[in-house]
Amino acid sequence: MGSMSENHDPIRLLAVRETPLSLDEVYEAxxxxxxxGxxxxxxTVRDHDGGKTVAALEYSAHPTVEREMRRVAEKVCADFPVRALAAVHRIGRLEITDKAVIVAVSCAHRGExxxxARRLIDDLKHEVPIWKHQIFTDGEEEWVGAGSC
Incomplete structure (x- = not known):
C-alpha cells in the first residue's frame, strides 16, 4: 500500500479469468x-437455484466483457468517492463453493x-455480458443472461 496522488486511477484490477480467483489478490489491489473502509x-456457486439442486455452473463472456466491466467501474468511481476498486469474474466450469466473482472497493469511510461495492456488484450482474449455464443434478440445464446471474 502507498499514498496515492489526487489524480490517481482508482480502478486497480478488472479481469475475467478461467483460473480460480484470489481473495487476497483483490483485497491487496x-x-x-x-x-x-x-x-x-x-x-460463490451455491448448490441450489429455484428449488432445484445445482451440480455445476459454466460461465461464458462476450468478447467485450472487459470493456463493459471498465464502463461500469468508471461509473461507480464517478458516483462515489472511491479510492480504489477491483473486480474479477471467473468463466468456464465452476463447482459448488467455487468463487465466481469478487469485487472490492476502498473509500475514506465505510458507508461509502x-x-x-453494492452498486458495483449489482451493475456488473445487470450490465456486463456474462452468461451462466446452470447444470442441475436431474439432468436439466438452464442459461441465464446478464441481468439475472
Missing part, C-alpha cells in the same frame, strides 16, 4: 493509505465503501 463481496 484496493489497498490505499487514504482509505478508512474497504468492502469486499465474494459471489459499502454503497459503492
Amino acid at each position: 484496493v489497498g490505499d493509505d487514504a482509505a478508512g 474497504t468492502t469486499v463481496f465474494v459471489g 465503501a459499502f454503497a459503492a
Whole structure:
C-alpha cells in the first residue's frame, strides 16, 4: 500500500479469468493509505437455484466483457468517492463453493465503501455480458443472461 496522488486511477484490477480467483489478490489491489473502509463481496456457486439442486455452473463472456466491466467501474468511481476498486469474474466450469466473482472497493469511510461495492456488484450482474449455464443434478440445464446471474 502507498499514498496515492489526487489524480490517481482508482480502478486497480478488472479481469475475467478461467483460473480460480484470489481473495487476497483483490483485497491487496484496493489497498490505499487514504482509505478508512474497504468492502469486499465474494459471489460463490451455491448448490441450489429455484428449488432445484445445482451440480455445476459454466460461465461464458462476450468478447467485450472487459470493456463493459471498465464502463461500469468508471461509473461507480464517478458516483462515489472511491479510492480504489477491483473486480474479477471467473468463466468456464465452476463447482459448488467455487468463487465466481469478487469485487472490492476502498473509500475514506465505510458507508461509502459499502454503497459503492453494492452498486458495483449489482451493475456488473445487470450490465456486463456474462452468461451462466446452470447444470442441475436431474439432468436439466438452464442459461441465464446478464441481468439475472
